[in-house]
Amino acid sequence: AIRMTQSPSSFSASTGDRVTITCRASQGISSYLAWYQQKPGKAPKLLIYAASTLQSGVPSRFSGSGSGTDFTLTISCLQSEDFATYYCQQYYSYPSFGPGTKVDIK
């Protein structure tokens, strides 16, 4: 099974900050990577697939990059509604998720 790790596990940020979350796969997964946002008590929401393709309706301040084993999710200008937990997921083989990165208010 492909293991996914994320860093950091949590951090505090301010509105307007540029934030970057890193995801690493235990083996190469090409660009078969998705990013999700989850708020407390809510279902996950797809943000990005194929490592860098923005899902329809997702604000352009979200972007993704990477291929192989190392990936990043960047939020260019953090908004109040972006405080949430973010998960990466590989779908190169049977899907598996990273442990999540919680972004809270500084």
Place this chain on the structure above:
Amino acid sequence: EVQLVESGGGLVQPGGSLRLSCAASGFTFSSYWMSWVRQAPGKGLEWVANIKQDGSEKYYVDSVKGRFTISRDNAKNSLYLQMNSLRAEDTAVYYCARDQGSGGDCSGGSCYSDYWGQGTLVTVSS
């Protein structure tokens, strides 16, 4: 509008069984792979199982193989998860999700999920 509504969760004793359902609407259900994903209280997401459009391919995470069965009824636009021999570690919110894959299809169950239901809570406890 795509809608996925799960039902069937509840409290069950260890060793017991439960059947989850997911009612889909707003899209052509028979054209998509579908998944179940779970989330234990305070924990991260774990993919559980997925199923091809016609039910001919099914894949499971190792921890549920032989205990859980995913199925679908395209005539009823419904997805199911039969859970047997339940354990305390199966306690979680179970989400139904619509799947997508590279090039629009999931090869060998390799999918991401573009729409999710609100989830149904399964608690396994005596």
